Amino acid sequence: AQKVTQAQTEISVVEKEDVTLDCVYETRDTTYYLFWYKQPPSGELVFLIRRNSFDEQNEISGRYSWNFQKSTSSFNFTITASQVVDSAVYFCALSEDLNQGGKLIFGQGTELSVKP
Amino acid sequence: DTEVTQTPKHLVMGMTNKKSLKCEQHMGHRAMYWYKQKAKKPPELMFVYSYEKLSINESVPSRFSPECPNSSLLNLHLHALQPEDSALYLCASSQGGRVNYGYTFGSGTRLTVV
Numbered sequence: 001a002q003k004v005t006q007a008q009t010e011i012s013v014v015e016k017e018d019v020t021l022d023c024v025y026e027t028r029d030t031t032y033y034l035f036w037y038k039q040p041p042s043g044e045l046v047f048l049i050r051r052n053s054f055d056e057q058n059e060i061s062g063r064y065s066w067n068f069q070k071s072t073s074s075f076n077f078t079i080t081a082s083q084v085v086d087s088a089v090y091f092c093a094l095s096e097d098l099n100q101g102g103k104l105i106f107g108q109g110t111e112l113s114v115k116p
Numbered sequence: 117d118t119e120v121t122q123t124p125k126h127l128v129m130g131m132t133n134k135k136s137l138k139c140e141q142h143m144g145h146r147a148m149y150w151y152k153q154k155a156k157k158p159p160e161l162m163f164v165y166s167y168e169k170l171s172i173n174e175s176v177p178s179r180f181s182p183e184c185p186n187s188s189l190l191n192l193h194l195h196a197l198q199p200e201d202s203a204l205y206l207c208a209s210s211q212g213g214r215v216n217y218g219y220t221f222g223s224g225t226r227l228t229v230v
Contacts, residue, residue: 035218043204045159045221091158095219102210103172104149104219106158 002027004094006107013082014115021077021110023092029053034075035093035104036066045091051075082114122207122222130230131197137225139190139207145220148190150182151206153224159206165190197229 003026013019025034036048049059051068059066063080079086089109095102120141129135139148147166151159164172165184179201181193190207207222 033218037221042223043226044223045206045208047218047220050218102147103161103164104208105161109158 002029002032002094002096002103002105004092004105004107006092006110008110009108010111010113012113012115015084016081017114018078018080019082019112019114021079021090021092021112023075023077023107025073025075025092025094027094027096029096031096033095033102034068035095036075036077037091037093037106038088039091039109040088048077048090079112082112084114084116087112087114120207120209120220120222122205122225124225125223126226126228128228128230129194129197131199133197134193134195136194137192137205137207137227139192139222140188141209141220142188143209143220144187145209145211146187147210148184149208149210149219150190150192151208153204153206155203163192194227197227199229202228 005024007022011019032053034051038046038048049066056068056070058068065078067076075092089111091109092107093104095104123138127135149164150162152162153159161174162176163182168184168187179196183191204224204226206224208219210219211217
């Protein structure tokens with residue numbers, strides 16, 4: 001069975017601080033996909049990144065970076081120099097490799113509050 | 117067109133009403149999903165349609181009835197709902213098949229059952 005754990009329920013930082021959101025996953029498949037989504041108060045889920053299980057290269061996109069470590073089953077997300085607009089709920093999610101539509105399973109989410 | 121469009125954005129219905137939620141995508145995606153999200157909780161999968169056939173039903177009560185009329189449309193028919201069914205209902209689509217290119221979500225329908 002697949003499972004995603006985001007141990008941090010809420011994080012509060014002051015603007016310009018760096019912040020890391022943790023994500024640990026469980027799966028028995030050798031091929032799987034990991035995602036991060038941002039959900040602002042308006043409700044829509046905004047796609048941030050997808051990582052395949054066979055590609056452990058870390059990625060940086062502007063102020064965002066992701067650290068994928070298969071050895072520890074973790075896929076952590078770091079925001080550098082946080083801004084008030086980063087305030088949102090962030091979800092880590094896992095999808096296994098299925099022939100049909102793959103089930104996307106979410107972690108509990110981390111609510112990030114960035115204060116000016 | 118890289119969007120998933122959901123209508124209506126807001127819906128208030130009584131417990132004896134029948135209503136439908138609509139989801140549409142024109143990206144050629146062959147898998148479509150309904151998720152339910154309660155406040156302060158993650159989205160929970162309800163149904164998956166793959167190539168217009170229901171492939172996953174996560175033991176959802178029969179008062180929720182999904183329908184996929186064609187590869188671009190997904191409906192969720194609602195009947196005799198309870199107040200605890202009030203939630204944000206999200207539709208999503210994906211490429212389908214063995215390679216997962218990701219999921220695109222709609223902005224959701226905020227449902228209130230009174």
